[in-house]
Amino acid sequence: MAHLLGGESLHLSFPTKTVFGSVTVGVNEGDRVGIVGRNGDGKSSLLAMLSGRLEPSGGRVTVRNGTRVGVLDQGDTLDPTKTVADSIVGSTPEHEWAGDPKVRDVIAGLVTDLPWDGLVGELSGGQRRRVALAALLVGDDDLLFLDEPTNHLDVEAITWLAGHLRTRRSASAGGLLVVTHDRWFLDEVCTATWEVHDGIVEPFEGGYAAYILQRVERDRMSAATEAKRQNLMRKELAWLRRGAPARTSKPKFRIEAANELIANEPPVRNSVELAQMATSRLGKDVVDLIDVSVSYGDKQVLKDITWLIGPGERTGILGMNGAGKSTLLSLVTGDLQPSSGRVKRGKTVKVATLTQQLAELEDIADNRVSDVIARYRTSYVAGGKEMTPGQLLERLGFTAVQLATPVKDLSGGQRRRLQLLLILLDEPNVLILDEPSNDLDTDMLAAMEDLLDSWPGTLLVVSHDRYLLERVTDQQYAILDGGLQHVPGGVDQYLQIMAGRTSTSRPSTPTSSQGGGQSAPSSAEARAAKKELGAVERKLTKLTDQIAAVHASMATHDSSDFTGLGELNEKLRAFQSEVTELEMRWMELAEQAG
Template sequence: MPNLVNLENVAISFGGPKPVLDGVSLGVETGDRVGVVGRNGGGKSTLISILAGRQLPDDGRVSPVRGLRMASVTQQSQPTGATVRASVLGGEVPDHEWAADARSRTVIEGLRPGGGRGLDASVEGLSGGERQRIALAAALVQDLDLLVLDEPTNHLDVEGVRWLAAHLLARRTALVVVTHDRWFLDTVASRTWEVVDGRVEQFEGGYNDWIYARAERTRLADAAEQRRRNLARKELAWLRRGPPARTSKPKYRIEAAEALIADVPEPRNSVELVTMARHRLGRTVIELEDITLTVPSDPPRTIVNRQTWRIGPGDRVGIVGINGSGKTTLLKTLAGERVPDGGSRVLGTTVRLAHLSQDLSDLPLHRRVLQAVEDVAERVFIGGREHTASALAERFGFTAAQQWTPVSDLSGGERRRLQLVRLLMTEPNVLMLDEPTNDLDVDTLQQLEDILDGWAGTLVVVSHDRYLTERVCDRVVALFGDGRITDLPGGIEEYLRRRDQQLETAGAVRTVASSSATSGTSEADKRAARKEIQRIERRIEKLDTREKQLHTLLADAANDPTRLLDLDAELRALIAEREGLEEAWLEASVD
């Protein structure tokens, strides 16, 4: 079969010294799932814009197959209707019609494009992220041959990213996607395009395969590429020590790649870093004592209710939760930028705290890049090594020439990189990062992780980027909407499992409550309600049995602190699940 779309010798330039794309020829086949990677400003968005027909090249030809059904969602896409319903479905389609269509129902339930407002909410006044979800949902409900997406995960939480990956894998639509989310790329992509120096290098497989190929390519490079080679080796070592790699086609010299990482140490020595952190920070870092946090609504919504949480020296913690669960509010409270509604915050006397927020307004737009960095400090010690302001800026992608660019001329991704450099130049010993991956390319993320590997301090991260959280954090906590800060020994996998259980229980409650509230309920509905009550009771009985076992195990593990922590975390998770089930039982039992 012919390709769905072909690019033949495509070139485009925006007046710079080098063309953005130069003689690019490639095609998208039926069933392809292509991930597009490359540095910010390297031409990724330009490439897919030309591919989708939104932009004309200066030279070359773009040839889509006749009758191609294609949708494209960019970072500038906007809803097309006055309401969420009209924007997603193309008109004021009644509920019974869209709910009868499996694809529309799946997309609307999975993406929740109206959030808590529902499909009939007005588009006016919605945030940029909410508008992006609406535009994404409008594309996904269509029957398409080709879907072109530019950073679709930017405004999704962890479970939203998982849902999108599963949805794209389940449908037969060809896909071309620009993304910096490495977990998403590795899960979805069957091919990878790397945009570099005006060319497009093509690789089989997703992120894991691309890293193999990149490591082999850098192995053969000259000495000037030594730093990049070391980063690729460290990244490979991280990938290979995790779950079995999802290498799809062994087209590269796997043996050579394995030889690259034979002597690479672990990404970080956690024991050594914690010891160093204790010397720098002492015992007390940040302690939240019996705090309560609420957010304005009608009535006010409590996101944390009388919780005590202590962050210690060398802790590396990731905070997860759905959008709107209060992650940023909790992070601001840790940083001292928000006063809790109840309780208190204790800060260690030696703490030097730095907070990377999602706001870029703190950058000096009238200064040049290097000046903006040197305004903070001219030299910094990180990981036991001294870095000049210029050297650290270069590590984050600012070449010697680019360091004299006015800050006002930087793109959003470049400003984010500059914000990170300025933050690190303060030499903090406690670092708080709120969605640090936003607008950052894969190369910059690798540089950030490399720096954090040798960073002896306390780290708290809020991120929807599953790969980053698993890569740099040793511990994960979650906000489930129950007022607690919940430890998750199983990390993000445990979070997703518990969210599935939470949604399943909530759905059962709504079903039973709806049946009970309906006048003249049929005997079949009553039997279904009784069956659901019995299912909840059986689950509660199992949890009660496990709780007794845990108490016995806790007594036996009195002299094993690590085992005690794991068992205690499981016990608290069990109690939280049981309380939710008991509430569901009470609601279901009301006639």
């Protein structure tokens, strides 16, 4: 492989901290490198040094002659006085850029919904991010540096970006370095992973799943002080290997080694036990939305939604930006009343929301972390173990020194983790997470997910982080055209639905009534399909519980009883096969029902 870029003996230090001692790295043609590590350990600094945006304190960076370099910063560097068109294609004549398939693909994938002649300064932060990405990707750079490219992007845009980066060049051409906490994106795009920690850069083969396997192997051989860390990573590996969506058919690490490492690792959640605990805390009634609609002036955002939320449900909400996800959650919390229909709440329901704004920390900004948590309960049960708030803070990555730090001096990720802890200590039984992955690195996301695994309540999650959504929830719903639709196939099914809508929205040739074309289902057929759809959804819910019960049995079963384990495994296979068939039938019925 031809060499593109190298960093030799890179040293970086500031008056109060040495970030890198002596780091040597290289990028060859075909390399797709994901950079991971804790916040503050130097991921963005490394990217900035290699891309020429930051001068190292020592060492040097070399780039092969003629190599074209493109950079996407975290910050917004667009000129607000320019139009969207000028920002993306500049002065290139329309007949030239419109005739370039790559440019058309980028525009269609990222900015087709934006006003082409509108000013950048009038766009939202997420829209400006898409314009900046589009402006970079229409170029013909050999080496791309992307710093948190998925920030402010929705699931569809992230999926498009991953596909574009995979197919932009042949597998042996060009190079990519990306800093991101989006673990699904890392797995989809990257062929190598660099972990930044303790002033060094440690390379691993493969994407996120392969990195986790190698890290578990490394930690297993390390000192006993790594015990807590390796246990958490083993749990992460178990989830990735056993059933992470879109990974079972194309494992990206050595299956034998992974199976050996997780042989005695139970499922990440005991769904049956959590459901029982949630019912005892909540009763059978949580929040029911019955035929609710919401309008703002002449604009109807939600229409005729019926959603019965049960105790212990862990539900992810999907939808485009502006589809009404926040409006839906406001109905659940009681912050918003429906324009029509009604909302019914159980008597014992106590809702808490992990918001994006961190507003609840403003009143305690001058207080030390230790003083803040001292006002709450003295103990908390997590995973069957009683823990002090201090132990919980340690579990979420806080050090003893940080306990004496004023809240206002914490980093964004630390404030996010403190916000979650204070909410859990307040003991809600319905928890809403609104983009919870903001400001958190991959290790802290895993720690947060681990803590949520033992939380016995109803969990509702809105997130563009596909990995987190699939990891902490057991089912997903999508807001489509103001309605709420269950998507048993999860994010993949949602993306298929959206892709189908995009294709059918294009002009098509009318079908002759005598041409044998497929006619639209009659109203009677649609009613029958809806009725069967409900039955299929109930069966899927029942099967999900049965699969969880089998997992729980396998986790506690005598490992020497091979016959019994074999029977459980066969039962599990049969349940999963039935789920696959029902999901296919569900998609057929969804089309017939309209």
